[in-house]
Amino acid sequence: xxxTEESRWRDLxxxxxxxxxxxxxLGVGLMAINTLIAITILPSIVKDIGGLNLYAxxxxxxxxxxxxxxxxxxxxxxxxxxRNAYLVAALVFFIGSLICTLAPTMEIMLIGRTxxxxxxxxxxxxxxxxxxxxxxxxxxxxxxxxISGVWGVSTLIGPAIGGLFAEMNAWRYAFGIMIPAxxxxxxxxxxxxxxxxxxxxxxxxxPTVQLILLSTAILVVSSGSLSQDVRINIxxxxxxxxxxxxxxxxxxRTSARLLPENTFSFRSxxxxxxxxxxxxxxxxxxxxxxxxxxxxxxxxxxLAAGYIVASAALGWTLGEMLxxxxxxxxMRFSIMSGPIFMLIGMLLLFVMLPFQSAGEWQIMVLIxxxxxxxxxxxxxxxxxxxxxxxxxxxxxxxNIAGSSITTIxxxxxxxxxxxxxxxxxxxxxxxPGGVEGAVSSSYWxxxxxxxxxxxxxLTAYKSAKIKVEK
Numbered sequence: 001x002x003x004t005e006e007s008r009w010r011d012l013x014x015x016x017x018x019x020x021x022x023x024x025x026l027g028v029g030l031m032a033i034n035t036l037i038a039i040t041i042l043p044s045i046v047k048d049i050g051g052l053n054l055y056a057x058x059x060x061x062x063x064x065x066x067x068x069x070x071x072x073x074x075x076x077x078x079x080x081x082x083r084n085a086y087l088v089a090a091l092v093f094f095i096g097s098l099i100c101t102l103a104p105t106m107e108i109m110l111i112g113r114t115x116x117x118x119x120x121x122x123x124x125x126x127x128x129x130x131x132x133x134x135x136x137x138x139x140x141x142x143x144x145x146x147i148s149g150v151w152g153v154s155t156l157i158g159p160a161i162g163g164l165f166a167e168m169n170a171w172r173y174a175f176g177i178m179i180p181a182x183x184x185x186x187x188x189x190x191x192x193x194x195x196x197x198x199x200x201x202x203x204x205x206x207p208t209v210q211l212i213l214l215s216t217a218i219l220v221v222s223s224g225s226l227s228q229d230v231r232i233n234i235x236x237x238x239x240x241x242x243x244x245x246x247x248x249x250x251x252x253r254t255s256a257r258l259l260p261e262n263t264f265s266f267r268s269x270x271x272x273x274x275x276x277x278x279x280x281x282x283x284x285x286x287x288x289x290x291x292x293x294x295x296x297x298x299x300x301x302x303l304a305a306g307y308i309v310a311s312a313a314l315g316w317t318l319g320e321m322l323x324x325x326x327x328x329x330x331m332r333f334s335i336m337s338g339p340i341f342m343l344i345g346m347l348l349l350f351v352m353l354p355f356q357s358a359g360e361w362q363i364m365v366l367i368x369x370x371x372x373x374x375x376x377x378x379x380x381x382x383x384x385x386x387x388x389x390x391x392x393x394x395x396x397x398x399n400i401a402g403s404s405i406t407t408i409x410x411x412x413x414x415x416x417x418x419x420x421x422x423x424x425x426x427x428x429x430x431x432p433g434g435v436e437g438a439v440s441s442s443y444w445x446x447x448x449x450x451x452x453x454x455x456x457x458l459t460a461y462k463s464a465k466i467k468v469e470k
Contacts, residue, residue, distance in 0.1 A: 019192040020134040021143060024127040025150040026185055027086065030093065031120035032151045034178055035062070036158025038100075038113070040306070041171040048171065051106020060222040061110055062117035063414045064215055069121020070406035071211055071258060074399045076122060077129055083193040085126055090186035093119030097182060101175040121406070129402035132390050140390060141383040145324035148382060152317030152375075159306045205256035210247050214258070214407075217243040218414050225421035228430045233422035240415065259404045260389075260397040269392045269466045270401075273385055276335075276459040277405075278412045280378045283342060283452030285416025286445055287312055287371065289424055290353070294367070296438040299359040311368045312375035315345075319379030326384075332464040335381035339456035342377025345370045346453060350446035354439050377453065381460065391468040423448055 038058060046052050069089075077085045096119055099112030131143050165174035217240040224236015248264050251257060263270040287309055294305040319341075323334035348370030357363045386405055393401035424441035431437070 020130070021146060023086070023189050023192050024130055024134075024143070025147050026188075027089070027123035028127050028147050029150040029154050030178070030182065030185060031066075031123050032154035033158045033161065034093075034097070034116065034120065034175075036154060037162040037174050037178075038062070040159045040162025041166045041174050044166045044169065044171040045109065046106070049103065049105055049109070051109070054106045054110060056222075056226050057110055058113050060219070060226075060414075061114045062120070063222070063410060064218045065114045065117030066121035066124065067218060067407055067410045067414075068211060068215060069118040070125035070403050070410065071121075071207065071214075073122050073125035073129060073406075074403045075206060077126060077399065081194070082130060082133070083190060085122070086189040086193060087186055089119055089122030089126060090182055090189065091119075092122060094179065094182045094186070095119075097175055097178045101172050101179065121410070124410075125403045125406040128386070128405045129399055132398050132402065137391070140387045141324045141326075144383040144386045145320035148379070149317040149320055152313040152379075156307070156310055156314070159310070163306075207251075207254070207256045207258040209250055209254070209256075210258040213243050213247040213250070214411065217247075218411065221415055221418040225418035225425075228425060230422070230426050233418075233425050237419060237422060240418075257400060258407070260393045260401045263404075270389065272459055272462045272466065273389050273392070274404075274408050276385055276456055276463045277408055279452045279456035279459060280339070280342065280382075281409055281412030282416040282419070283346065283449055283456070284312070284374070284378055285413050286346070286420050286449040287374065288417050288420055289429075289442070289445065290349075290371070293353055293438050293442045296435060297353070297356045297442070298363065298367070299357075300364075308364065308368050309371060312371040315372035315375030315377075316379035316382070317375075319376040319381075320383050323380050324383045331384050335384050335464040336457075336460050338377045338379075338381035339453040339460050340377065341373050341380060342456070343450060343453040345373030345375075345377060346446055346450050348373065350443070350450065353446065354443040356435060356439065381464075385463060388463065388466060388468055392466065420445060420449070 042055060042058060046055060069092075073085070073089075076088060080088060093116060096112050096114070096116030099115060100109055101112075103109040103112055127147050128144075131140055131147075135143050161177070162174050165171055165177075220243065221236050221240035224233050224239075227233060227236075247258075251259060252264050259274075260270050262268045263274065265271065290309050291305040294300040294308060300308065319334075319338070323331070326334055348366060352363060352366050352370065389401050389405060390398060423445050427441045427444040428437035429441040
C-alpha cells in the first residue's frame with residue numbers, strides 16, 4: 001500500500017511516534033532558544049559584569065563544546081541507552097545554565113557557556129542519532145524536517161525572550177527561565193524514552209586525535225577572526241585548513257573513526273553528501289553580519305534587524321516542510337534546486353544590501369525576500385540530504401553517521417563565520433568602518449560567498465543521483 005504525503009505526516013504524529021518526535025525536537029529547541037537568547041542578551045551581560053574583551057568567546061567556546069558533545073554522543077548513547085543519554089545531556093545543559101544564571105564575572109560566564117555547549121551538542125546530535133532507532137525509514141525525511149524546523153521556530157522565540165529580559169535589565173532571568181524548562185524536559189524524556197534501546201552497544205573507540213584536531217581548528221579559526229589584523233585572520237584560516245587536512249589523513253588510517261567508513265574516498269557517497277552540506281552551511285554563514293548592515297545602512301533597530309534576518313530561518317523551515325514528503329523525481333528536484341534558490345537569494349542581497357537607504361518598505365521587502373530564499377534554498381533539499389547520509393551508511397555506521405551530521409553542520413557554520421569575518425575585515429569593516437566600511441564589506445562578502453551555492457550546484461546534482469536502498 002502506497003502512503004500519501006499527508007498520511008506519512010499523520011503517521012509521524014501518531015500515538016506511537018508522537019512522544020518520541022516531541023522529545024527529539026524539543027531537545028533541539030532548547031539548545032536553539034538558549035543560543036539565540038544568549039546572543040540577544042550578551043550586550044546587557046557585558047554592561048553588568050564587564051568582559052567586553054571576552055565577548056566573542058561566548059560563541060566560540062559554545063560552538064567548540066557543542067562539536068565535542070556531538071562527537072561524544074555516539075559513545076554516550078551506546079553506553080547509556082536512550083533514556084539515560086538524554087538525562088545526562090539535560091543534566092550537563094542544566095549545570096551550564098545554572099552557572100550562567102549566577103555568573104559574577106565574564107570568566108565564570110564562559111565556563112557556563114562551555115558546559116552549556118557540551119550539553120547542547122549532546123541534545124542536538126542525539127536527536128539525529130535517534131531517528132534511525134525510533135522511526136521507520138519512510139519517516140526519516142519528515143522527522144529530520146521536524147527537528148530542523150524547530151530550530152527555525154526557535155529563531156523567532158529566542159530573540160523575543162532575550163529582548164524582553166534585556167529591556168527589563170534582568171538578563172539573569174533569561175538564563176534562569178531555561179532551568180525549569182530543562183527539568184521538565186528531563187522528566188518528559190525519562191517517562192517517554194525506553195531505558196534500553198535495541199542497538200549495537202559495543203564500545204567503539206573514541207576518535208580522540210580527530211577530536212583534538214577539530215577542536216583546535218575551531219579555536220584557531222575563531223580566534224583569528226576576532227583580530228582586526230588581516231594577516232592574523234588569514235593565518236587562522238590557513239592553520240585551520242592544515243589541521244583539517246591532518247585530520248583527514250589520520251581518519252583514513254585509523255579504526256577510531258569520526259565519520260562513516262571511507263568518507264574521504266573519492267568514490268564515497270558520503271563525501272558528496274557532506275560536501276553539499278558543508279557548502280550550503282558555509283554560504284548560510286554569510287548572514288552573520290546582516291543585522292549590522294541593516295542597522296548601519298538601512299536604519300533598522302536591533303530588534304527589527306534580528307527579525308528580518310530570522311526570515312532566513314523561516315525560509316529554511318518552509319523549504320523543509322514543503323519537500324520532506326517528496327519522493328522520486330520531486331525529491332531529486334528539491335536536492336538539485338536548493339542551491340539555485342540560495343543563489344537567487346544571495347544575489348538579491350548582493351544587489352540591495354550594500355546600498356544605503358532610509359529603510360523604505362520596498363527595499364526591506366526585497367532584502368527580506370532575499371534572506372527568505374537564502375534559507376529556503378538550504379532547507380528545500382535538507383531532509384533528503386540527511387536521510388541519504390543515514391541510508392548509505394552501513395548498519396554498524398548508523399550511529400556515527402547520525403552524530404557526523406551535527407559535527408559537519410556545526411563546523412561548517414563556525415568555519416563560515418570566521419571566513420566571513422576575514423572577508424569583511426579585508427574590505428573595510430573596521431577601517432574605515434562606518435557606512436563606507438559597511439558598503440564595501442557587504443558588497444564583497446556576498447560577491448565572494450556566492451561561490452558556495454554555485455559549487456553546491458555541482459555536488460547537489462551528484463547527491464541527487466546517488467542510489468540508495470529503500
